[in-house]
Amino acid sequence: MSAAGLADLFSLYSAFPLLASASFSADSPASSGSSTSLSLTTDSLSTEPALLLKAFSSIFSDNESSWEAAQTISRNAREEIGLPNTASLGYGEILPESVFTIMCEIKDVHGLERGGVVYDLGSGSGRVLFAACLAHDFRLSKGIEFIESLHNAALRNKNRWEEHDVVTPEEGGPVDRVEFDFLKGDITKITSRALSPAPTVLFCHATLFDDDLFDCVQVISENCNPGTFFVMITKPLRTVNSTGMVTGIETLSYKQYRMSWGHTTVYLQRRMKTNE
Numbered sequence: 001m002s003a004a005g006l007a008d009l010f011s012l013y014s015a016f017p018l019l020a021s022a023s024f025s026a027d028s029p030a031s032s033g034s035s036t037s038l039s040l041t042t043d044s045l046s047t048e049p050a051l052l053l054k055a056f057s058s059i060f061s062d063n064e065s066s067w068e069a070a071q072t073i074s075r076n077a078r079e080e081i082g083l084p085n086t087a088s089l090g091y092g093e094i095l096p097e098s099v100f101t102i103m104c105e106i107k108d109v110h111g112l113e114r115g116g117v118v119y120d121l122g123s124g125s126g127r128v129l130f131a132a133c134l135a136h137d138f139r140l141s142k143g144i145e146f147i148e149s150l151h152n153a154a155l156r157n158k159n160r161w162e163e164h165d166v167v168t169p170e171e172g173g174p175v176d177r178v179e180f181d182f183l184k185g186d187i188t189k190i191t192s193r194a195l196s197p198a199p200t201v202l203f204c205h206a207t208l209f210d211d212d213l214f215d216c217v218q219v220i221s222e223n224c225n226p227g228t229f230f231v232m233i234t235k236p237l238r239t240v241n242s243t244g245m246v247t248g249i250e251t252l253s254y255k256q257y258r259m260s261w262g263h264t265t266v267y268l269q270r271r272m273k274t275n276e
């Protein structure tokens with residue numbers, strides 16, 4: 001982002017009441033019994049992610065929009081539908097500052113054109129998508145979530161975003177508004193295992209996904225266009241299949257990032273260009 005772009009962002013976000021810092025208490029993931037207290041400050045972030053975090057915290061400032069609230073919604077829903085111990089439905093979130101840093105890498109190191117479509121498979125309360133859309137001017141943002149009450153939480157978060165009238169000015173171009181499309185649905189039921197419209201960037205917090213669900217995500221990813229970026233939490237997409245054939249997915253980097261439940265490895269992967 002240019003200095004002018006950053007200045008635009010500053011003036012945009014100065015309309016929001018900024019927080020000096022934010023703190024999160026890490027809850028344990030469904031698979032872990034430990035609980036650690038995490039103190040999140042903006043000090044360790046480069047300027048742009050720190051700025052984005054302040055904007056994010058301003059939009060989602062109330063308890064009802066927190067990841068803790070989403071986790072409670074998920075737990076209650078799983079008990080109600082009689083699936084309290086289904087691992088794939090376990091809840092945890094990528095912290096927004098992790099999303100910002102990942103998006104910076106995609107943009108600055110690997111190149112990401114303006115616009116595009118971002119997906120989150122298993123989108124929960126939608127916070128990953130809102131963070132991604134603060135970091136980049138996607139034109140469309142799509143989330144697919146199985147649990148209805150989490151899907152409804154994402155719709156309430158969408159209202160919060162729209163109340164703030166967030167725009168993403170960039171590089172002196174026109175100011176764009178992103179469209180959010182949250183679907184209450186099942187990843188395993190996606191027609192022909194193909195996402196439409198095609199994603200530019202796809203997030204998947206697959207930490208607790210079982211093998212069948214992960215296999216679905218694998219096929220959906222292999223059906224994406226060359227050049228599509230995948231942000232895979234804990235579990236990377238396979239680059240070689242069980243018969244030793246390449247899948248067309250390459251790994252660009254893998255690093256540790258903070259989640260609501262602790263640290264894990266995030267794999268940045270890409271669908272190879274056909275001539276690679």
Ligand SMILES: C[S@@+](CC[C@H](N)C(=O)[O-])C[C@H]1O[C@@H](n2cnc3c(N)ncnc32)[C@H](O)[C@@H]1O
Pocket residue numbers: 074088089090091092093094120121122123124125128144145146147150185186187188204205206207208213
């Ligand atoms: C670990 S949470 C991730 C939440 C959010 N994407 C994030 O990373 O911050 C995984 C989400 O996937 C959802 N999920 C699990 N199986 C699913 C399926 N078959 N179809 C759609 N969503 C599913 C869960 O309900 C849960 O909300």
